[in-house]
Amino acid sequence: MLLRVALFGGKGGVGKSTLACATALRLSEDHKVLLVSIDPAHSLSGILQRDIGHGLCKITENLYVEELSAEDLVEEYTKKALSVIKEMIPTLSSALEEYAKQLKHSPTALETALLDRLVDYFDGNFEFIVIDSAPTGQMVRLFYTMHSIEKWFSFLEKVAQERQKLENFMGRKDNLLELIRDRKDRVEKLMKVLKEKAVIFAVMNEDKLSAQEADSIQKHLQNFRVYKVINKCSSLKEDTIGVPYVENPYGIENLKKLPVEDILRLFRVFNNSQSLD
Numbered sequence: 001m002l003l004r005v006a007l008f009g010g011k012g013g014v015g016k017s018t019l020a021c022a023t024a025l026r027l028s029e030d031h032k033v034l035l036v037s038i039d040p041a042h043s044l045s046g047i048l049q050r051d052i053g054h055g056l057c058k059i060t061e062n063l064y065v066e067e068l069s070a071e072d073l074v075e076e077y078t079k080k081a082l083s084v085i086k087e088m089i090p091t092l093s094s095a096l097e098e099y100a101k102q103l104k105h106s107p108t109a110l111e112t113a114l115l116d117r118l119v120d121y122f123d124g125n126f127e128f129i130v131i132d133s134a135p136t137g138q139m140v141r142l143f144y145t146m147h148s149i150e151k152w153f154s155f156l157e158k159v160a161q162e163r164q165k166l167e168n169f170m171g172r173k174d175n176l177l178e179l180i181r182d183r184k185d186r187v188e189k190l191m192k193v194l195k196e197k198a199v200i201f202a203v204m205n206e207d208k209l210s211a212q213e214a215d216s217i218q219k220h221l222q223n224f225r226v227y228k229v230i231n232k233c234s235s236l237k238e239d240t241i242g243v244p245y246v247e248n249p250y251g252i253e254n255l256k257k258l259p260v261e262d263i264l265r266l267f268r269v270f271n272n273s274q275s276l277d
């Protein structure tokens with residue numbers, strides 16, 4: 001059962017990937033964990049010092065890691081979309097092939113494919129999913145895309161309802177509505193999981209610009225649970241989530257020693273009380 005999702009966002013270079021790795025490693029001591037990078041500029045391989053790529057890579061008994069490849073994701077998503085469309089309109093094959101090619105170039109193809117993949121993971125058997133995100137702008141855009149997709153499918157659902165009435169009247173079977181509802185349900189599920197089970201860590205350091213970006217994450221993602229984490233912190237305070245500076249935070253053994261207690265504390269609270277608030 002999926003207990004919680006941790007998403008690390010923030011300005012480039014603040015330590016998102018390092019904290020994501022350290023948190024995932026520590027959680028995997030007691031739970032089955034997926035650590036996934038959705039930042040096209042992946043760095044999990046370098047930080048963990050393991051050869052990771054597209055496709056799940058087993059790192060330890062309980063820890064699986066993946067660096068999602070944008071090209072592969074879009075390719076896989078387009079194939080999936082095409083097979084759904086073919087099911088609906090089997091006679092239009094050459095036009096559909098062309099449509100599928102164009103779909104790859106749609107401005108939100110990558111975000112759509114990525115969000116769709118996350119839903120697959122939520123349905124898997126991981127207890128914790130730790131997401132290493134792209135820097136602030138790209139991450140915020142991903143959330144906005146999710147809202148747009150939800151609105152778009154609501155619109156398509158209405159269109160499909162009208163079409164079904166007509167098809168039924170003509171005595172024909174129509175599964176468009178069913179297919180659209182299926183897509184819509186997936187986006188709604190994604191939103192629900194992110195709202196109810198996700199903690200978004202807006203990572204910053206003592207630099208002012210990184211603090212501004214962490215503020216902007218809080219502002220844009222008001223409907224989600226966002227906590228600021230001060231990384232490479234010179235003096236830890238009781239009321240802030242902080243991680244100190246450590247020498248050489250690379251490789252599994254060193255990362256396991258990184259003091260991410262403040263971050264883990266949020267998960268423990270959740271496991272004990274089923275609520276973070």
Ligand SMILES: Nc1ncnc2c1ncn2[C@@H]1O[C@H](COP(=O)(O)OP(=O)(O)O)[C@@H](O)[C@H]1O
Nearest residue numbers: 011012013014015016017018232244245246249
């Ligand atoms: N707590 C820390 N102590 C020391 N160095 C750190 C710490 N966190 C991150 N770093 C270093 O800071 C740099 C950027 O970290 P990284 O996790 O790649 O950032 P991001 O994913 O936000 O771009 C790396 O060289 C990393 O080793």
Ligand SMILES: [Mg+2]
Nearest residue numbers: 016017039043
């Ligand atoms: Mg990174």
